[in-house]
Amino acid sequence: MTLLKQIDSPTDLRKLDRNQLPQLAREIRENIVDVVSKNGGHLASSLGVVELTIAIHYVFDVPFDKVIWDVGHQAYAHKLLTGRRDAFPTLRTRGGLSGFPKVSESPYDAFTTGHSSTSVSAGYGISCAREIKGEDGKIISVIGDGSLTGGIAYEGLNQSGPSNRNHLVILNDNEMSIAKNVGALSSFLSRTFSAKYLQDLKGEFKKVVKALPKVGDDIYQFAKKTEESFKAFVTPGMLFEAFKFEYFGPIDGHNLEHLIDILENIKKLNKPVLLHVMSKKGKGYAPAEANPVYFHGVSAFEKKTGASMKARAKTPSYTDVFGQSMVEFAKTDKRIVAVTAAMPEGTGLSEFSNTFPDRFFDVGIAEQHGVTFAAGMATEGLKPVVAIYSTFLQRAYDQILHDVCLDRHPVIFAVDRGGIVGEDGPTHHGLFDLSYLRPLPNMVIMAPADENELRRMMKTALDHDGPIAIRYPRGAGEGVAVDKNAASLPVGRGELVREGSDVLLLSIGTTLSKCLEAAERLSAQGIEAAVINARFVKPLDRDLIVSWAEKTGHVVTVEEHMKAGGFGSAILELLASEGLCNISTALVGVEDHFVEHGSRDELCKLQGISTEGVIKTTRRLLGQTNNVTTLAQDGR
Ligand SMILES: Cc1ncc(C[n+]2csc(CCOP(=O)(O)OP(=O)(O)O)c2C)c(N)n1
Ligand SMILES: CC(=O)[C@@H](O)[C@H](O)COP(=O)(O)O
Ligand SMILES: [Mg+2]
Numbered sequence: 001m002t003l004l005k006q007i008d009s010p011t012d013l014r015k016l017d018r019n020q021l022p023q024l025a026r027e028i029r030e031n032i033v034d035v036v037s038k039n040g041g042h043l044a045s046s047l048g049v050v051e052l053t054i055a056i057h058y059v060f061d062v063p064f065d066k067v068i069w070d071v072g073h074q075a076y077a078h079k080l081l082t083g084r085r086d087a088f089p090t091l092r093t094r095g096g097l098s099g100f101p102k103v104s105e106s107p108y109d110a111f112t113t114g115h116s117s118t119s120v121s122a123g124y125g126i127s128c129a130r131e132i133k134g135e136d137g138k139i140i141s142v143i144g145d146g147s148l149t150g151g152i153a154y155e156g157l158n159q160s161g162p163s164n165r166n167h168l169v170i171l172n173d174n175e176m177s178i179a180k181n182v183g184a185l186s187s188f189l190s191r192t193f194s195a196k197y198l199q200d201l202k203g204e205f206k207k208v209v210k211a212l213p214k215v216g217d218d219i220y221q222f223a224k225k226t227e228e229s230f231k232a233f234v235t236p237g238m239l240f241e242a243f244k245f246e247y248f249g250p251i252d253g254h255n256l257e258h259l260i261d262i263l264e265n266i267k268k269l270n271k272p273v274l275l276h277v278m279s280k281k282g283k284g285y286a287p288a289e290a291n292p293v294y295f296h297g298v299s300a301f302e303k304k305t306g307a308s309m310k311a312r313a314k315t316p317s318y319t320d321v322f323g324q325s326m327v328e329f330a331k332t333d334k335r336i337v338a339v340t341a342a343m344p345e346g347t348g349l350s351e352f353s354n355t356f357p358d359r360f361f362d363v364g365i366a367e368q369h370g371v372t373f374a375a376g377m378a379t380e381g382l383k384p385v386v387a388i389y390s391t392f393l394q395r396a397y398d399q400i401l402h403d404v405c406l407d408r409h410p411v412i413f414a415v416d417r418g419g420i421v422g423e424d425g426p427t428h429h430g431l432f433d434l435s436y437l438r439p440l441p442n443m444v445i446m447a448p449a450d451e452n453e454l455r456r457m458m459k460t461a462l463d464h465d466g467p468i469a470i471r472y473p474r475g476a477g478e479g480v481a482v483d484k485n486a487a488s489l490p491v492g493r494g495e496l497v498r499e500g501s502d503v504l505l506l507s508i509g510t511t512l513s514k515c516l517e518a519a520e521r522l523s524a525q526g527i528e529a530a531v532i533n534a535r536f537v538k539p540l541d542r543d544l545i546v547s548w549a550e551k552t553g554h555v556v557t558v559e560e561h562m563k564a565g566g567f568g569s570a571i572l573e574l575l576a577s578e579g580l581c582n583i584s585t586a587l588v589g590v591e592d593h594f595v596e597h598g599s600r601d602e603l604c605k606l607q608g609i610s611t612e613g614v615i616k617t618t619r620r621l622l623g624q625t626n627n628v629t630t631l632a633q634d635g636r
Helices: 018-039 043-048 050-059 076-081 119-133 151-163 183-189 195-211 217-228 230-234 237-242 256-267 286-290 318-332 350-355 367-379 390-405 433-437 451-463 509-524 542-552 567-577 600-606 611-621
Strands: 066-069 139-144 167-173 246-252 273-278 336-340 360-362 383-389 412-416 444-446 468-471 495-498 503-507 529-533 536-538 554-562 584-590
Touching: 018 043, 018 050, 018 076, 018 256, 043 050, 043 286, 050 076, 050 139, 050 167, 050 256, 066 119, 119 139, 119 151, 119 167, 151 167, 237 246, 237 273, 246 256, 256 273, 318 336, 318 350, 318 412, 318 451, 336 367, 350 360, 367 383, 367 390, 383 390, 390 412, 390 433, 412 451, 433 468, 433 536, 433 554, 433 567, 444 451, 451 468, 495 509, 495 542, 503 509, 503 542, 503 611, 509 529, 509 554, 509 611, 529 542, 536 567, 542 554, 542 567, 554 567, 554 611, 567 584, 584 611
Parallel strands: 066 139, 139 167, 167 273, 246 273, 336 360, 336 383, 383 412, 412 468, 444 468, 503 529, 503 554, 554 584
Antiparallel strands: 444 536, 495 529
16 A cells, blocks of 8 residues: 555644655655646646645644645645545546635635735734634745745735744745746845855955944944844845744755754744745656746646647647737837736747847736836837736736726737636636726727637737737637738727627627527527627727617627626626617626636536527527526526
């Protein structure tokens, strides 16, 4: 029997001898590689914290003690050690384990995560609550060096440190975000403090002190004190000690003996402590160690070689078309600059960054800063293109409103992963963007029906003088050829794609193909549906939509988005403002609930955002079904 098989909870782990733990670490790694090679997932980050996870559960008593995994993409070993070993093969599949810590999944998950940099604030909140309730327990926030580029982490440190509460922050530093980590912090953390380097600096320092004018005892006292704490001044500890955390490290994140010893000592300290751990992303699996960027989040692969098992995509993704078009447009339009928040690969900007390094800005996990930074560049006549996933752009709402829209700065938002993203689940679906962007004055919102339209919308955005967003989904395009010379689109104009007299199907974005298929099948059932590709959520093509709504008398709106506040809501507002309340309407979209994880296709079908779902909703609207299911149940 393997060691992992004996562990149903951390209590079983604590029964093992220390010398058995390296074997356990090997088994955990094998298990993770095995499952992720089939299901896909966040491999490199999880492999990098196997020893740290064992040490935490060996020393602390979770769930009495609490551990909060920042982002949570590295929590696979934690899942294996906390009663989820047998369910682990279901990772990221529908109905199976989530790819992230999830409070509803396990009492060992103290806080649901997925978006980065929240662990310090949440941990501090828990430590305060414990104190108010008169309860003990160590609260542990585990945060990566990439996540430490997010401003909220400092807001948490700033409050937690001076409070002197029992809060342990473990900085897992692998010198990587998804890509290479960026900014002053990363170079500060990764400075190598060789003895010679310290000695040289110390020599320099002494020279400076000697050269200072002797104005009394004070300068001597000051200089002496400073020299004594010289090490603290030039090590990463300086930063955290300024936040009033006692700093330990850096220590080797793969040395179980050291990790356990230091955690046992830290356990006795009832105050804010920061432990700096150095680890290697992908540790123990050669392909992931060699290519941690690729193996950060990976689809199914061959275990032996690490080669991808994903069928080669027949068509480029929307992200590919965006990235390629950016490079092409930027060759002739010198105003274009690109901004990403730690996702150069994910947003398709890698080639742009290589071709135009001076016009490419990775701001780190700092969506708020990225948007305001872009607004600043726009004030000087540049055309910033801010490429951020829909779900992460939620972070920058006030910046979009206050710093971009208020003064109508021409910032282009490339809102990638709009819609259901699939296996990452509710923390990552981009289902709210239309609702949160729509109320903002001056904002134009587009969503392409296919990849050629994406290209045209990019041109439209570059020609437009004001804030403008293009929202497109994760994954492969429709297989439509991209015409590099295609013209831009008139702002606020949709297109009638199919005529029909019985009902109007109003589509936004990539649901168009589903609507067209539904229209064909409805026609075979004797229902003639007109289909409009709205293209713009804001401004809406009032004349086109109203005239066809009046002609047919029945409207079904279709979007891969929440119903609340989205495209369908915009159409209801339009019809109401035109006094057309006699037109019967139905909305296809997501009801008022979070969508769980699973494949994109199966989740879309479950939400009724499918050809079948459109047909059912249309038939019911027209009274052509005996089906008494409610709208919410429809298609699910
Ligand atoms: C707000 C937000 N922006 C972007 C991301 C995407 N993202 C997930 S993990 C990650 C890198 C995190 O780096 P680090 O914390 O160092 O963890 P590592 O993967 O190196 O273990 C990024 C950018 C996110 N989850 N949340
Ligand atoms: C953990 C995280 O937030 C990212 O790694 C995210 O999972 C990337 O998503 P994509 O796979 O869609 O790029
Ligand atoms: Mg990292």
